[in-house]
Amino acid sequence: MSVDPVTFAAILAMALVTYATRIAGLFVADRLVLTGRAKAAFDAIPPAVLMAVIAPTALATGWAETIAAGITMLAATRLPLLATIAIGVAAVVLLRMVL
């Protein structure tokens, strides 16, 4: 049960930043009303970050991963989350055997 000091520093930094975002609302409540472009940009943060995180695997690793990502995307538009994950994992295993 070891804790690496650099890993601990990273966890602590992530925790402090995350806590800051959670309490920031206490200071700006009722004053933070975003509209138009600013709101669109703010709303875009979660999908933009999620896509950036998976881009190396989904787009820059191999055809098996890219095709599996496409299949997963189709599944995601009509199935619940856990079923989507199951289909994605099954697709990548099969494609890696074939390709």
Added chain:
Amino acid sequence: MDQANPLIGRKWTDVRDGVRDVAPAAIAALPIGLLFGAIAAAKGLSAAEVALMSTLVFAGGAQFAAIETWVHPAPVAALAFSALLINARHILMGASLAPKLRVSRGRKFVAMHFLTDETWALAERRAVDGPVTGAYWFAMAAVLPVAWIGSSSLGAVLGPLLGDPARLGADFAFTALFIGLIASFGRARVTLVTIAVSGAVAAVVYRIAGAPWHVAAGALAGIAAAYAAAGDGARRESRP
């Protein structure tokens, strides 16, 4: 009992409601937590480090993003910046929820640590019909971390026993999870532009500069694209 002391009766009703409302989210967190722990272990994190991260950070999206881009030694600034980007949504969520939460200002600083997509959505829904009491909020807050910290720590212990995650396709599981989450943001034009630009820029930067810079580069490009794309739509709407 309820008639004898309505205040105490109300408190326990709120606790029960909180536990009942958060239960599906807590159950859904179990397989996700196991998966997170297993992948974190494959990236070289110990069970203690996984437990520490789930306790202190307690934000699934940011934790998955961090693990996906994890290298040794950990790039502290880049990981903190990713966490800031992913969790920036908390600022708006907290601003909306804070006035509805019936707890003292001091306790709000404790309460807000337990702000997640799930607890926020449940509390906002409850606020439509009545006050969100401390009893209700802290009941939810007590349940979800137990599920998340427990399952992710267990995953870190069990993960190595399963061997190489790539063999079972488990390394692809959170790519699939993230695709599922991305799809939940809908198919509006601005969202599609955001995703396309973010993915393309992140892939190119990953090839050129490597992890973890693709996250910030792709995310910022996607956000800028949304800002640009939304402007067109807004102008068209204002001049029918």
